[in-house]
Structure formats: C-alpha cells, structure tokens
Amino acid sequence: MDPVRTARDLVTARFPGARAAILGGSANTVRRTPFSDLDIVVFLDGPPAPYRETTEHEGLPVEWFCHTTDSYAEFVEWETANRRSPLLHMCGEGVVLLDRNGSGHRTREDALARLSAGPPPLSRAELEDRRYGLTGQLDDLAGADDPDELLFIADRLLITVAELILVAGGRWRSHGKWLLRRLREAEPEISRRLLRGYRQVVCQGEPALLQQVATGVLDDLGGRLHPGYRRAASR
Structure with missing residues (x-):
C-alpha cells in the first residue's frame, strides 16, 4: 500500500x-x-x-x-x-x-x-515543581521494599526523568514511543543509561543505576528540593 x-x-x-x-x-x-x-x-x-x-x-x-x-x-x-x-x-x-x-x-x-x-522555556516555578516531584520519586525508589511497588515507582521515574530532560533542554516532550525517540535524539548517552537502569529494576530488582542516572539529572538542574518548597493552594 x-x-x-x-x-x-x-x-x-x-x-x-x-x-x-x-x-x-x-x-x-x-x-x-x-x-x-x-x-x-x-x-x-x-x-x-x-x-x-x-x-x-x-x-x-x-x-x-x-x-x-x-x-x-x-x-x-x-x-x-x-x-x-x-x-x-x-x-x-x-x-x-x-x-x-x-x-x-x-x-x-x-x-x-x-x-x-521549540516550546516555551520552563519558568523557575515549573522547574522547582519538577525538581520537587522527582525528589519525592527518588525517595520512594530508595525506600521501596515491595518488589511490585518498585516496578511502578521505576516506571513513573523513567517517564519523569525523560520529560524533565526534554523540557529543561527546550525540547518538545511527548508520550510513549515518541518520548523515547525525542530523548534519544536529545541525549543519546543519558537515554542509554536510563533505559539500562530501568531494565535492571525490571529484570533484576536492582534500582542502583536508575537512581544514579536520575540523581545526576536532578543535580544538573539544581538538585533535590523538599525543605523550603511551598505553593499556594489551587483548585
């Protein structure tokens, strides 16, 4: 056809x-x-x-x-x-x-x-929101003692890190296969290590590499953010 x-x-x-x-x-x-x-x-x-x-x-x-x-x-x-x-x-x-x-x-x-x-740049507040969210997910990963919960945490973390790399770099984000394609185009080496870390969680129950890659991305964008984070309530 x-x-x-x-x-x-x-x-x-x-x-x-x-x-x-x-x-x-x-x-x-x-x-x-x-x-x-x-x-x-x-x-x-x-x-x-x-x-x-x-x-x-x-x-x-x-x-x-x-x-x-x-x-x-x-x-x-x-x-x-x-x-x-x-x-x-x-x-x-x-x-x-x-x-x-x-x-x-x-x-x-x-x-x-x-x-x-390209898309509009992240505002300072938007970057802080994403840093805060990723900080919490890394804590969940570090504290996971249920192997099934670990899979769900790792899945969410994979998407969060991929999207953060793209939007912080002024690139278009996406979903599914297109998210991976755009991540590979933007940061091929980080993409490779991120996927390797995710596979180690899924196949071996080992989160160390995924945690390392995600932490590195977070550190490059200002690091962990928990104490001091505050947002006005919205509906």
Whole structure:
C-alpha cells in the first residue's frame, strides 16, 4: 500500500470540500510498521469541525483530525503551552495531500518553523515543581521494599526523568514511543543509561543505576528540593 496515495484517495472521497489535508505520523516514514495507522489532518471551512474520529480502511486504522483554520490555531496554542504538540509534528513533518488555496503548504511551513523554535522555556516555578516531584520519586525508589511497588515507582521515574530532560533542554516532550525517540535524539548517552537502569529494576530488582542516572539529572538542574518548597493552594 502506498500510504500517501491511499490517504489522498480517502480524503477526496470523504471530504470533497476540504481546503487542505496533511498526512502525518509514521505511515510515510522509515519507522512505518504493518500496524502504523494513517494520521490525517483535514482543514474544513466550518462545522462539523473541529473533531477527531477513528475509522478503518482495509483493516488499517485511520485517525482523522478535522479542523478549521481558527480551531487549528487554538489547539496549537494550547498544545504549545503544554510543550507537546501532536498537531505541529503531524503538519510540520507530514506530507501535504491536498491544497486548494495554498493553506496546506503554508500550514506545513509555519509548523516547521514553530517546531524549530521549540516550546516555551520552563519558568523557575515549573522547574522547582519538577525538581520537587522527582525528589519525592527518588525517595520512594530508595525506600521501596515491595518488589511490585518498585516496578511502578521505576516506571513513573523513567517517564519523569525523560520529560524533565526534554523540557529543561527546550525540547518538545511527548508520550510513549515518541518520548523515547525525542530523548534519544536529545541525549543519546543519558537515554542509554536510563533505559539500562530501568531494565535492571525490571529484570533484576536492582534500582542502583536508575537512581544514579536520575540523581545526576536532578543535580544538573539544581538538585533535590523538599525543605523550603511551598505553593499556594489551587483548585
């Protein structure tokens, strides 16, 4: 199956009035697998957009991200503030399938520029919040005496450290496999040691290396934070 041709045919059949459409995700990359779905961003003139829907084509999931120009801009602003923007990555790294008025290529170029600029930097308070959270998780790791609890603590710690490395370094965070891919790109050596430490917890019940790597990351960003931490209550 040619993912670009298939996606273009699906867009033409389902959204004959679409202004533009972009195929994102892994489907048209070297990372494509037999299970890679088609992630398609479609730009419409108005309702029913914005909405997201999953359909199927020949046994393959198709993820539709339908937007107007305004809703796309609103979602991108919200995602950017959260330092994780699937829309920017789909559009900036994707393939333009349909472009009736030039907006598809303009959207792709703008998304690429925004991705290159990176997410907003961490504020001092945000960095302190993350240091505080990681400090507590390291204490949990050090005090774990239940091997099952240790697995859950290590899992959470792995994600926390990976995200902290990315956002503190001015890079986009992500979830799942994309979190690992971005961590490897940003810090390949730390990524290797972090994963090795996590595997030692899972396979051997040994947390020493994971603790060492996480502590090193924390120390580079100001160190442990417990006494002196204070935040006003919020709902």
